[in-house]
Amino acid sequence: MSTLKSGILRSSMEVGSRYDFRNGPKPLKNTDDLRLILLGTGDAGGVPLYGCKCPACERARFDPRFIRRPSTALVESRGTQVLIDAGLVDLVERFPPGSITAILLTHFHPDHVQGLFHLRWGKGPRIDVGVPPDPEGCADLYKNNGLLKFQRLQEFSPALFGDVRATPVPLMHSKMTFGYCLEAASARIAYLCDTVGLPSDSIEFLKQWQPDCVILDCCYPPLGRKPRNHNDVHTVLESADAIGAKRVILTHVGHELDLWLMDHAGTLPRHVAVGRDGMVIDDRNTEPSR
């Protein structure tokens, strides 16, 4: 793991890195307070994309550190483990029964819930699954919920999952979608995926809430048109500016963005880093530098 004092992760140093909030001589705090691990940072097709021969996909076939699985995060705080989204299809192998405090779903698209189709039939303690109040869900998940105990959350109403307080904020996507403002002790991380831009009430909330770090959907390289359903590099930077984000990490990255980054990673602002599967974001400096 490499730790960069500048807080900027670049090209090869991004891979498997620990993202460090330090950008000054602040003392380290208890790293148990809040930690987020990006288990997956890919879009629905992932990287490598099936059948694609572009240099970014070929690189990921050659070097598994560049693989991007479905966007998923694990939030940890002392004994609490909260999973954000469930698109990884090997959840039953990663998490023994009883090890997950709760799951928070951003929305019900298959690449964010497909790991539940299998997990739900298991035995053991029921799992609380916080979700946006989407009446449809996905396939038969509501009807045949098995182990899962769905709990409809309300926008801007915080809910406690173990030691982690999560406040849902509405996002802009083709299905009802929540981002989550995650808080433990004095550490704050916002996870905002899937979205293109941000609704004005979410912008206002986030400006006030002042997260230490924002994980933001960015699927595409800069496009010549307004992107649909997911941010491109233009709209992600606009959103980051709108909420005054001090630290930004991009997720839900598609292979075309990876291809663009092979030549343009250095053009991103210094407070913006590209997420990687396995990246650890912790609270070594939870106090914002403002």
Added chain:
Amino acid sequence: MSTLKSGILRSSMEVGSRYDFRNGPKPLKNTDDLRLILLGTGDAGGVPLYGCKCPACERARFDPRFIRRPSTALVESRGTQVLIDAGLVDLVERFPPGSITAILLTHFHPDHVQGLFHLRWGKGPRIDVGVPPDPEGCADLYKNNGLLKFQRLQEFSPALFGDVRATPVPLMHSKMTFGYCLEAASARIAYLCDTVGLPSDSIEFLKQWQPDCVILDCCYPPLGRKPRNHNDVHTVLESADAIGAKRVILTHVGHELDLWLMDHAGTLPRHVAVGRDGMVIDDRNTEPSR
């Protein structure tokens, strides 16, 4: 691989076996004619079931030959490869672009289609997917079909996929479901899953069609009540008798049936074998022994 002249596969010899139709001194035919590989033989929860400590689940954790993945078959005939169902979540790793002639879906429950959620976003030649005329499909598969070209099939109307002729027969399940009568040269295999019992018109068709081998849904051990949606050992034997099946292989096996089989495998009739992931069913003797 072990080959049993009796055509009966028992307990430890079932594992990774080649199922041989020979039960007499008939000459071998061209084994390229028709071959079916059971890639998965499990129910929706699979074996081992997440969190279950029963001896059948513990055995599968200890010895991967007893793992049961979602029920899936690969039908091969010379250059043709037809996949039956798509519940395996690693299809993109198993099948390079262009390697699959077509996919036949029995129905749209998640454990039979979940591998398509990822595969569909890939690049390369489009894949024909023959399906029952279910207006709903599963989640957004119809809406965002990507690589997939859905083709609604009609019951009892044969369709040709490469060298394989497939005739859909209606089954009895909680969602519209087709079994497939698969034929190449003179070899005939019927794949009938998911189902509890069989509709009378399918029984009539199968009695006339006289398959060399029937792959049949059997999820449960003998139950004291009429099973729902899937066969138990009683109803699977009734169905096999009703169509006059000469050879039967059980699939869609749940952990409770595996547990029962640990003590009762020898009680199954001699023409009935229990499927295993990886079992190869070929046409070494495609001529029925009648």
